[in-house]
Amino acid sequence: MSILINLPTVLRTHAGGAKTVSADGSTVGEALLKVVAEYPGLSGQVVDHDGALHKFVNVYLNDDDVRYLSGLDTPVSDSDQISILPAVAGGALALRVLRAR
Amino acid sequence: MLTLPRTVHDQMVAHCLMGLPDEACGLLGGLPETGDAVTCYPTRNLAASAKLYTVDPKDHLRADRDCEAAGYSIIGVFHSHTHTEAYPSPTDVAQAPDPGWHYVLVSLRDTQPVVRSYRIIEGTISEEPVRLRSS
Numbered sequence: 001m002s003i004l005i006n007l008p009t010v011l012r013t014h015a016g017g018a019k020t021v022s023a024d025g026s027t028v029g030e031a032l033l034k035v036v037a038e039y040p041g042l043s044g045q046v047v048d049h050d051g052a053l054h055k056f057v058n059v060y061l062n063d064d065d066v067r068y069l070s071g072l073d074t075p076v077s078d079s080d081q082i083s084i085l086p087a088v089a090g091g092a093l094a095l096r097v098l099r100a101r
Numbered sequence: 102m103l104t105l106p107r108t109v110h111d112q113m114v115a116h117c118l119m120g121l122p123d124e125a126c127g128l129l130g131g132l133p134e135t136g137d138a139v140t141c142y143p144t145r146n147l148a149a150s151a152k153l154y155t156v157d158p159k160d161h162l163r164a165d166r167d168c169e170a171a172g173y174s175i176i177g178v179f180h181s182h183t184h185t186e187a188y189p190s191p192t193d194v195a196q197a198p199d200p201g202w203h204y205v206l207v208s209l210r211d212t213q214p215v216v217r218s219y220r221i222i223e224g225t226i227s228e229e230p231v232r233l234r235s236s
Contacts, residue, residue, distance in 0.1 A: 008165075058162075087158070088156035088178050088196075089153070089156065090153070091180070092124070092183070092192075
């Protein structure tokens with residue numbers, strides 16, 4: 001079955017500029033592996049080299065973060081959409097250093 | 102250059118002030134080609150911390166969908182520094198997710214909030230001008 005996968009802007013350059021790609025698979029992980037096989041530039045960007053979901057991305061099946069489902073083993077069906085977005089985080093960790101000045 | 106409608110600027114600063122004592126964060130929707138922001142998407146800070154922020158992934162997904170449906174893209178992220186200047190910290194640089202984004206810092210250290218914007222490309226920080234427009 002063919003699943004639609006929405007890519008974030010930062011990854012589109014690795015997929016010929018496409019916003020959305022499609023891939024076959026019965027789980028989120030299978031579909032992502034197919035996409036990487038088609039666009040090798042995406043290798044290591046979503047799934048790390050140990051086969052785990054990269055910690056700097058969030059992957060959603062429809063409206064749900066797959067980390068709260070069954071991760072890469074989450075089953076998918078034909079009308080599903082996978083979305084990939086970067087994890088956005090940061091902050092003034094050097095606070096104490098700056099205060100000490 | 103980042104162009105902010107006055108409304109987006111004010112929404113962003115208000116969200117940061119409302120988030121005190123924690124850092125607050127959000128996303129900016131707009132045109133990546135020109136750096137024109139059109140929409141402010143305040144998001145929850147999942148880290149709920151005065152030193153760290155994590156954009157709630159659900160809020161991010163909602164913002165991204167809204168933005169794309171309107172023909173725009175997420176072009177940047179803003180967050181507050183509650184006690185330090187409006188300059189990216191090493192954490193901000195290490196975790197900058199997209200070299201095409203604008204990284205907006207809102208410092209609440211002084212009475213008057215300070216808004217500054219940066220590009221972060223392969224670990225290199227460069228400040229860019231912020232232009233305010235009336236609508």
